[in-house]
Amino acid sequence: MSIKENYQKIREEIPDDVTIVLAAKKRTPEEIVEVMEAGATDIGENYLQEAEEMYNALREDAKKVRWHMIGTLQKNKINKALQIFDVIQTVDSLDKAVAVNKRAERMGKIMPVYIEINIGSEMTKSGVEPVYSVIENLIKEMSTLECLSVEGLMTMGPRFGNSEESRPNFRKTKEIFERIKALGLPGVRMKTLSMGMSNAYKVAIEEGSNMVRLGTIVFGERE
Numbered sequence: 749m750s751i752k753e754n755y756q757k758i759r760e761e762i763p764d765d766v767t768i769v770l771a772a773k774k775r776t777p778e779e780i781v782e783v784m785e786a787g788a789t790d791i792g793e794n795y796l797q798e799a800e801e802m803y804n805a806l807r808e809d810a811k812k813v814r815w816h817m818i819g820t821l822q823k824n825k826i827n828k829a830l831q832i833f834d835v836i837q838t839v840d841s842l843d844k845a846v847a848v849n850k851r852a853e854r855m856g857k858i859m860p861v862y863i864e865i866n867i868g869s870e871m872t873k874s875g876v877e878p879v880y881s882v883i884e885n886l887i888k889e890m891s892t893l894e895c896l897s898v899e900g901l902m903t904m905g906p907r908f909g910n911s912e913e914s915r916p917n918f919r920k921t922k923e924i925f926e927r928i929k930a931l932g933l934p935g936v937r938m939k940t941l942s943m944g945m946s947n948a949y950k951v952a953i954e955e956g957s958n959m960v961r962l963g964t965i966v967f968g969e970r971e
């Protein structure tokens with residue numbers, strides 16, 4: 749099946765209120781144009797350099813979609829990131845939050861961010877440790893940063909393997925999401941729970957995800 753057919757099939761299968769972010773790493777501008785023509789609304793990039801190249805290659809079309817930073821945010825590249833991205837999904841420390849806030853303030857904008865949780869406590873993954881009190885403290889501190897709009901949580905989990913193995917972690921993330929939401933903190937509007945990739949997006953949606961990030965299942969295997 750083509751990229752277009754893959755995208756449209758999944759779009760039809762999942763509920764309308766679940767956003768699909770297309771993970772664009774290692775893809776060509778032609779592939780991204782194809783998925784945009786199929787109706788894609790949101791593009792995720794892992795590396796600022798690739799994001800910039802893609803953004804420039806798409807020219808006017810780039811403005812037709814929302815851009816999500818889904819890779820590790822490097823502090824020395826925040827200015828550029830704020831110019832390209834509509835949301836940064838990978839804030840995982842107060843340090844980074846403060847840095848984003850400071851630069852957003854200078855640009856006179858309010859930056860939507862999600863907090864990345866390392867729900868499986870995987871050594872290789874970035875993200876806040878999955879201890880509720882740690883996450884709550886971070887969000888409370890972040891809610892005082894006036895140029896950040898905290899709008900969701902993001903989690904990665906294993907990219908391969910049985911999707912059922914991810915279910916308990918998705919469930920835990922959803923619980924944290926609901927607890928944070930119930931705090932009703934100023935500057936915090938918990939709208940988005942970004943979890944689920946090609947291997948487990950269905951299970952993630954069953955457990956409350958309203959944003960899945962898909963690469964392989966739409967574009968095929970990466971080189």
Ligand SMILES: *Cc1c(COP(=O)(O)O)cnc(C)c1O
Nearest residue numbers: 771818945946961962963964965
């Ligand atoms: C690559 C990537 C995805 C998509 O992974 P697939 O297995 O190709 O669907 C989602 N989220 C992040 C953060 C990624 O780096």
